[in-house]
Amino acid sequence: MLENRVNYQRELDRILAALPENGAPPTLLLHACCAPCSSYVLEYLSRYFSITLLFYNPNISPAPEYDHRLEEVRRLVSEMPLKNSVTVEAGRYEPSEFTAIARGLERIPEGGERCFRCYELRLREAAQIAKERGFDWFCTTLSISPLKNAQKLNEIGLRLAAETGVRWLPSDFKKKEGFKRSIVLSEEYNLYRQNYCGCVYSKALAGKSV
Numbered sequence: 001m002l003e004n005r006v007n008y009q010r011e012l013d014r015i016l017a018a019l020p021e022n023g024a025p026p027t028l029l030l031h032a033c034c035a036p037c038s039s040y041v042l043e044y045l046s047r048y049f050s051i052t053l054l055f056y057n058p059n060i061s062p063a064p065e066y067d068h069r070l071e072e073v074r075r076l077v078s079e080m081p082l083k084n085s086v087t088v089e090a091g092r093y094e095p096s097e098f099t100a101i102a103r104g105l106e107r108i109p110e111g112g113e114r115c116f117r118c119y120e121l122r123l124r125e126a127a128q129i130a131k132e133r134g135f136d137w138f139c140t141t142l143s144i145s146p147l148k149n150a151q152k153l154n155e156i157g158l159r160l161a162a163e164t165g166v167r168w169l170p171s172d173f174k175k176k177e178g179f180k181r182s183i184v185l186s187e188e189y190n191l192y193r194q195n196y197c198g199c200v201y202s203k204a205l206a207g208k209s210v
């Protein structure tokens, strides 16, 4: 049976076209996984939103790798010309939060249930902060990667939006050549491009994932 897939890029196009053209830009809490993925998404979305980039990634191991990815995000934002304001915030770094959700799923290949829980862990934090601080929208850069499940990411985002009352900005950033553009921007800004997704399990497969 064919899966009924939603085109979330089209959903995003529809929302962006309906945003008011005048007045202060709406606020977006954007979860960021790394600088390369953030590059294209910031170039694209900072035309429409005032953005707070939330680096909340307790899945990343080891700690020096986490620090390096965060520093690259900060450097990118300081160097890139962006239309509206973009500020970077580091979330908590408590690797035990990731270990807890991954328990029992350590041996599952990348792209399975462990990853879905990892998406939710990070999106839940973003949704909660967006709610507490009154953001208009929340979103994540994660859908730009061809290895991330955009359907699942958007299903989780929509569910959290229903729970928190903050609007989810749907996305599938790899469409419209977003992933290719992120590679061009990564070269232009000489960004560190990791060769594994983030957790210790994906590190064991380094070279086969991004």
Ligand code: SF4
Pocket (backbone or CB within 6 Å): 059, 060, 110, 111, 114, 115, 116, 118, 119, 197, 198, 199, 200, 201, 202
């Ligand atoms: S492979 Fe990536 S998305 Fe999946 S659990 Fe590990 S860090 Fe999270």
